[in-house]
Amino acid sequence: MEKILEVNDLHVSFDTFAGEVKAVRGVNFHLNKGETLAIVGESGSGKSVTSKAVMGLIPNPPGRIKQGEIKFGDRNLAQLPEKEMQKIRGSEISMIFQDPMTSLNPTMTIGKQIMEGLIKHQNMNKSEAKERAIELLKLVGIPNAEGRVTEYPHQFSGGMRQRVVIAIALACNPRVLIADEPTTALDVTIQAQILELLNDLQEKMGTSIIFITHDLGVVANIADRVAVMYAGKIVETGTVDEIFYNPQHPYTWGLLGSMPSLDSTDEELIAIPGSPPDLLDPPKGDAFAPRNPYAMQIDTEMEPPLFKVSDTHYAATWLLHEKAPKVEPPAAIKKRMQGMAPDEPIIGAKDGGKHV
Incomplete structure (x- = not known):
């Protein structure tokens, strides 16, 4: 294009x-x-x-x-x-x-x-x-x-x-x-x-x-496409489907998890812990590391590059390195991602046992 x-x-x-x-x-x-x-x-x-x-x-x-x-x-x-x-x-x-x-x-x-x-x-x-x-x-x-x-x-x-x-x-x-x-x-x-x-x-x-x-x-x-920004940098970019249904950066997981869900029975939204960094003195390494429950030692030492997920999808997280441990989004966030499947109705009503 x-x-x-x-x-x-x-x-x-x-x-x-x-x-x-x-x-x-x-x-x-x-x-x-x-x-x-x-x-x-x-x-x-x-x-x-x-x-x-x-x-x-x-x-x-x-x-x-x-x-x-x-x-x-x-x-x-x-x-x-x-x-x-x-x-x-x-x-x-x-x-x-x-x-x-x-x-x-x-x-x-x-x-x-x-x-x-x-x-x-x-x-x-x-x-x-x-x-x-x-x-x-x-x-x-x-x-x-x-x-x-x-x-x-x-x-x-x-x-x-x-x-x-x-x-x-x-x-x-x-x-x-x-x-x-x-x-x-x-x-x-x-x-x-x-x-x-x-x-x-x-x-x-x-x-x-x-x-x-x-x-x-x-x-x-x-x-059509989405760029996710954190602390003055783009940490993930991809098509709208890639970001919603196959997010790779823990920050993107947190953003998706904080969205209200129509079918959720949880009383509270999932919040990202901590606060954004002070950009007067940006942290060394990955700026999201202090708020990232999956952060590794390298996250505090070196800034991650944008790893290629597909031709249109890139994410700046050391979790995508070939030697990193395999980590999946938390179960609650995976459930929300699955609940956003495009072919499913977002509003439903039941009357007499029949689903409308």
């Missing part, structure tokens, strides 16, 4: 009074044309920093890209001056942020906010831009778009505001769309509608999507 974006050995740091925070530490991934790549992990794992580095939105100071390249076509975005990035940002690569209310200007009408990018990047006049803004509002499912184009953000519900933000991001037909936890602030019903909308828009427009989230349940519904 054609690679539309490629990130190689990306390091991003922030200079603070306490010292240098190494937020992203050697991240590598690529995005294929027309696919959705989900980047998942706990808060502080480096997901959003990575996406903002791609957009050229790392504030300097205090942040900086220490090394690495972000290849977009024949350009390295990590080295482009701000004026050149402004031409790309919004037109070729767009971003949907987590909270639509902080993304929208409360003093401007929805229509004007959509029109801004069209006038700047597409060289449209005001009349053409307004007509296109109405088309975009219809595309993202805003009813009575002709009337609502003159309304302000506070006149829209949370779900409708997120649809408006998506319309702004898609206004210039970008080749890459970065969605940074776009459904976190929404209730589950609206969340499902937004995910369905993104899927529909991708089919219609062929946009490649990087979807940032901490929710593996969301990933299952939208992603």
